[in-house]
Amino acid sequence: MHRSSYPISPRPTNFRVGAILLSRSDSDPTFAEDTILSTGYTMELAGNTHAEQCCLANFASVHGVADEDVGSALPATPRHSLVMYVTMEPCGKRLSGNTPCAARLAATRNAGRGIQKVYFGVKEPGTFVGESVGCAMLSEAGIEWEYVSGFEKEILEVAFAGHENPAREVEEALEGIRVEREKAEEKKEKRRRGIRKRE
Numbered sequence: 001m002h003r004s005s006y007p008i009s010p011r012p013t014n015f016r017v018g019a020i021l022l023s024r025s026d027s028d029p030t031f032a033e034d035t036i037l038s039t040g041y042t043m044e045l046a047g048n049t050h051a052e053q054c055c056l057a058n059f060a061s062v063h064g065v066a067d068e069d070v071g072s073a074l075p076a077t078p079r080h081s082l083v084m085y086v087t088m089e090p091c092g093k094r095l096s097g098n099t100p101c102a103a104r105l106a107a108t109r110n111a112g113r114g115i116q117k118v119y120f121g122v123k124e125p126g127t128f129v130g131e132s133v134g135c136a137m138l139s140e141a142g143i144e145w146e147y148v149s150g151f152e153k154e155i156l157e158v159a160f161a162g163h164e165n166p167a168r169e170v171e172e173a174l175e176g177i178r179v180e181r182e183k184a185e186e187k188k189e190k191r192r193r194g195i196r197k198r199e
């Protein structure tokens with residue numbers, strides 16, 4: 001399959017996201033023995049393709065199976081887990097009949113063990129961590145997920161490159177993340193106080 005070189009031609013409206021699929025030994029806490037199984041990025045493959053979708057499709061293509069059967073080709077190595085890192089939270093909703101990435105990840109669980117954990121560095125804007133449709137889909141499929149904070153700026157700068165005013169978009173998104181984090185903290189604090197009252 002043809003692979004264009006990174007970076008992809010920026011478009012003013014979409015987010016540029018990257019994904020990587022790894023096999024990880026359960027007895028290696030340093031992750032130094034991780035092996036890369038596949039990678040993908042936004043619009044790497046023809047059409048309005050997402051990073052996770054391309055990552056899985058690339059794996060399927062290398063192993064000679066149809067995209068929807070990628071789960072059957074994924075290794076089920078004893079004492080190893082399949083983990084995916086993606087810069088932005090996997091989408092749970094897509095327009096125009098496209099299968100959302102969270103559903104694609106969930107589908108890998110149907111044959112064999114599939115993907116067991118997903119890490120992401122920027123969550124879906126406007127939702128609290130774990131309250132998005134995407135995360136709900138992952139949890140329902142038995143896929144663990146983890147939001148790794150600290151890389152938001154770098155991720156957003158790449159995601160918005162090629163937009164009309166990327167610097168402003170990054171700033172607004174970071175501000176949005178700050179506000180949501182504060183709200184989440186308030187929520188937690190209220191819950192804490194509520195528990196104390198009942199004690």
Ligand SMILES: [Zn+2]
Pocket residue numbers: 050051052090091100101102
């Ligand atoms: Zn997606």
